[in-house]
Amino acid sequence: MRIKRPSPVFGGYFVLCCLFFAAWLTHPAPVHSTFALMKPVPAVADAAKPIYTSRFASSGLVDFVHSSAVTALPDGSLMAVWFAGTREGAADVQVRSARFDAKTGEWGAEQVLVTRDSTEQGTRKYIRKLGNPVVALAPDNRLWLFYVSVSMGGWAGSAVNVMVSSDFGRQWSAPRQLITSPFLNISTLVRSAPVFHADGSIGLPVYHEFLGKFAEYLYLSADGEVIDKYRISHGNNSLQPTVVPLDGQRGIAMLRYAGDTHHRVLATRTEDAGQTWSEPYPLDPSNPNSSLAAVATPEHGLLVALNDLQEGRFKLSLYKTDAEMADWHSLRDLDKSPDPEGDAFSPEAYKEIIGKEFRDSSGALRQPLEAQFLNNLNGRVCKKQGCDFEYEYPYFIRSPDGLYHLVYSWNNTFIKHVTFNEAWLAERAH
Numbered sequence: 001m002r003i004k005r006p007s008p009v010f011g012g013y014f015v016l017c018c019l020f021f022a023a024w025l026t027h028p029a030p031v032h033s034t035f036a037l038m039k040p041v042p043a044v045a046d047a048a049k050p051i052y053t054s055r056f057a058s059s060g061l062v063d064f065v066h067s068s069a070v071t072a073l074p075d076g077s078l079m080a081v082w083f084a085g086t087r088e089g090a091a092d093v094q095v096r097s098a099r100f101d102a103k104t105g106e107w108g109a110e111q112v113l114v115t116r117d118s119t120e121q122g123t124r125k126y127i128r129k130l131g132n133p134v135v136a137l138a139p140d141n142r143l144w145l146f147y148v149s150v151s152m153g154g155w156a157g158s159a160v161n162v163m164v165s166s167d168f169g170r171q172w173s174a175p176r177q178l179i180t181s182p183f184l185n186i187s188t189l190v191r192s193a194p195v196f197h198a199d200g201s202i203g204l205p206v207y208h209e210f211l212g213k214f215a216e217y218l219y220l221s222a223d224g225e226v227i228d229k230y231r232i233s234h235g236n237n238s239l240q241p242t243v244v245p246l247d248g249q250r251g252i253a254m255l256r257y258a259g260d261t262h263h264r265v266l267a268t269r270t271e272d273a274g275q276t277w278s279e280p281y282p283l284d285p286s287n288p289n290s291s292l293a294a295v296a297t298p299e300h301g302l303l304v305a306l307n308d309l310q311e312g313r314f315k316l317s318l319y320k321t322d323a324e325m326a327d328w329h330s331l332r333d334l335d336k337s338p339d340p341e342g343d344a345f346s347p348e349a350y351k352e353i354i355g356k357e358f359r360d361s362s363g364a365l366r367q368p369l370e371a372q373f374l375n376n377l378n379g380r381v382c383k384k385q386g387c388d389f390e391y392e393y394p395y396f397i398r399s400p401d402g403l404y405h406l407v408y409s410w411n412n413t414f415i416k417h418v419t420f421n422e423a424w425l426a427e428r429a430h
Helices: 008-026 116-123 347-375 422-430
Strands: 052-056 066-071 077-083 094-102 113-114 130-137 143-152 158-165 201-208 214-220 228-230 237-246 250-256 264-270 283-284 293-296 300-308 315-321 328-336 390-398 404-410 415-418
Touching: 052 347, 066 390, 066 404, 066 415, 077 130, 077 143, 077 404, 077 415, 094 130, 113 130, 116 130, 116 158, 130 404, 158 390, 201 237, 214 237, 214 250, 237 293, 283 328, 293 390, 300 390, 300 404, 315 390, 328 390, 328 404, 328 422
Parallel strands: 066 130
Antiparallel strands: 052 415, 066 077, 077 094, 094 113, 130 143, 143 158, 201 214, 214 228, 237 250, 250 264, 264 283, 293 300, 300 315, 315 328, 390 404, 404 415
């Protein structure tokens, strides 16, 4: 029998992959910077007044919208990003953005920020679909956008793309892909807020869904080049880490649980600014395999937004906990279905309920959209069994003025933005 020899091209490629993989595993450990901490917030005249407001950041009336993120800009404005298209994973999905004017208290019109075509042109690769954008302003005032793309297969075949802006989002660099794996550079996804280090380097929480479900901490240079990566979790049960620094060295990662044992939020800790992480362990709140978000408070505690449910995503809750995550207090249900079990409503009953919710958060610029929004519900939300409520994928920041900002998917039809301050938190604690 004649044995067919591999082609020289294949053999050369195999050797090159082996050399690259060996170099990846044996490269020297980098000098690792401490976490950068937020500067003290200056006193604000009306800081003693409780503030809690909600409004919609998006304005489209047709597309499925999901996976939002937000960042604060130096002039007091905000920038939010999310993906929108006919459905998750559709070829027409775009990354969109909008800006919040702090003076008017209104979100402006949404803009298209990234498309499949623009990603293909920047990366020079075929792009099948887009997803999960995150945005953050670095201490040097450069604006960073990271987002997911897939060239082949499903989300397990993802890569992370990056764009940067030096003028607060007016102009952006061309997209490029981060090289995060020696094996075809696939199966890296992003969902949670980047973390900045004292020397300007960037910590990017990422996760994998190919041959396991686990989290990692990408360590990037101040210019967005991959320096190293550190495993946060192992196995097949954790996704979408949200990392919260507590001081220069200590931090917490909270993980979405995707296994069959705990059905609770997982947590792990670092004592060396993200280089090593403890074994993940379950916390008190339930987690129905859903994304969550957390942010630190000045009192060294945490605020956590999550679907604290056994099943479903029909309620999004806000909790406060200590740095040890042993003492949990429910502050508010941010949004929830009127049905305690999350059961579907008839279209007629649903329109009445969701119409009021829309008016409560629409603001002056979006108020005229109510009739068209309600007319589109049958195609966007309602199914044969009825119409469901769904609130999910929170993203949390604390802006330099001391305000907390939370964005999340509101019934997959709008991106909702909630703002509150320390005075409101103090009021809820009593």
